[in-house]
Amino acid sequence: MYSLFGYGNMIADRHRMNAYVKALEGCIKPGSIVLDIGTGTGICAILACKLGAKQVYAIESNSAIAVAKLAAQDNDCGDKIEFIQAMSVNVDLPEKVDVIVSDLRGILPFFQEHIPSIIDARSRFLQTGGTMIPLRDRLWGTLVHAPELYHSYSSLWQQDIPYNLNLESPRSFLFHAWKKCTISLEQCLTEPLLFAVLDYAQISTPNLQVKLEWRAEKAGLGHGICLWFDSLLTTGVEFSNAPGQPDLIYGKAFLPWLEPVAIASGDRIICDLKANLVGGQYIWQWNSKIITGGKTRADFKQSTFNAKLINREALERRSLDYIPQVNENGIITSFILSLMDKNNNLEAIARECAALFPQRFPTWKNAVNQVREVIDDYGQ
Ligand SMILES: C[S@@+](CC[C@H](N)C(=O)[O-])C[C@H]1O[C@@H](n2cnc3c(N)ncnc32)[C@H](O)[C@@H]1O
CATH class of the missing domain: 1.10.10 (Arc Repressor Mutant, subunit A)
Known part of the structure; x- marks a missing residue:
């Protein structure tokens, strides 16, 4: 759930915002009809009006839309923007649009209903030959040396425990969760690997299944895998979350291993990565192997499913043969x-x-x- 601070921080991210402004400047023509999905506090809808759009549809499920309406009035474009509080998949528009603009991503583009919403809006609302902003996101990954980040996992339930209690069981769940991080170029033990391209004009599934494979460039203690994305908003307008680039609001994702592994230069690292959208949330799976000269030295199987604190009864209630009673x-x-x-x-x-x-x-x-x-x- 976004707060006004969250929206403000997104707008304050100069690199992200400048890229969106440039993309809108390039794509909005006088008289354009525009759809802003997830308008938040209205920033892209208002910019589209300032750039000459004839009509803007601004859809937002969050009550922040009330603030967006005020901002539109303050900028003299309240009459050109129709604000609709709903999820876009539940909305009908009276006409097709020339431009769809959105930023529904989280740390990665595989986030909540982002991709299904884009597929739905593109197929129902975009004119033939219309423009999507963003056009394309690419996903990258590398193996990283990240002792401090790893410590934020490994120290919990292990350090400063009263009576030296054994809290290994709760601790073991942690390593199945990934978290937002910053990573410097020096922490990367391999070249970045491009493993997925999301072309929003074509994309047809919200799920991901890929095999990532690297050769270690240098020796070091590997703690896990780091993923990020870069984006082409429109021709010539890009931003990147890569290590070595200025940090953006999105950050990067750190997927820890079950244990740190000493990596030698030339080691093969293989990761079978899956992201499946289930009930509006992604379940991530990362199965990693570290291979030296044909011998597998480590073999980790991890999934965010294991980090979820699942109520067995609630799970049983989801089964198709469950007979419900009214409480x-x-x-x-x-x-x-x-x-x-x-x-x-x-x-x-x-x-x-x-x-x-x-x-x-x-x-x-x-x-x-x-x-x-x-x-x-x-x-x-
Ligand atoms: C990252 S914020 C972006 C806000 C603003 N567009 C910007 O660029 O600063 C994403 C917003 O999209 C909304 N959202 C996500 N999916 C949506 C959908 N399918 N329909 C309507 N709103 C959606 C969220 O509630 C959130 O307010």
Whole structure:
């Protein structure tokens, strides 16, 4: 969930923002019709108006859209932007657009519903010959020496533990989670490897399955793999998160190994990398082998699935043969729904709830929040 600080920091990232401004300058023509997906506080929609767009559709699921509306009025373009609070996949537009602009990425472009949203918007809203910003992201990876970063994993549940308790079990989960990092050129033990190109005019799947393979350039203690992306927003307008480039808001991803491994120059490092979108979140898998002269010295199998604290009962409830029963919350929700659309105001519904479920709501005021939540989810 983005905060106003988050949006502000994205706009304050000069390298990212200058690239978006240049790309918009190159792509928006007087009279253009533009779609800004994930407008946030409205920055690209407002810029598109300033550059001469005739009509801008600005879609945003977050309530930050209220701030975007104010910013549009402050910049005299409120009448040209239609703001729509929703996920783009649930929106219909009255016309096709010339330009779709977005930045729905996280640390990597494989982030939440980014790719499905782009595929959907491109197929439903983009004019033939229309322009996508960004045009293309490329993904890169290298093997890294990162003792401090690794220490941030290995020290937890191991140092300063009262009574010297054995906390290996919780600690072992940690190494299946990756985190945002900064990495310098000196920390890279291999040349960067280009392992995926996301061409947004063509892309048709949100998932990734690739084999990365490097030869170590120099000896050093390897702690894991670092991934990042660079972007071509439009012809001639690029930015990069590569080590050695100025740090951008996105950062890079550090995928730790289960143990540090001493790497000799000439070692082969193989990583089978998968990213699968499941229920709006990516499950990452990175299986790594370190091979010296044909002999496998280390073989790690890691997945963010193992780092998730999964409730077994919740998982069972997702099975196709599970027969569900309505719980008390469901009964209350369905009662509240039955009172909506009958000219009852919120207080009247809360009073009826308290009368029928006195154990749960000793007074009608105790029922107000529950009624509000149902109205938020199902009311209009
Ligand atoms: C990284 S912010 C970008 C904000 C702004 N466009 C910018 O460039 O500074 C991404 C925004 O997209 C929104 N978002 C992500 N996917 C979306 C979708 N499919 N439809 C609508 N909003 C979406 C998020 O809520 C978030 O506010």
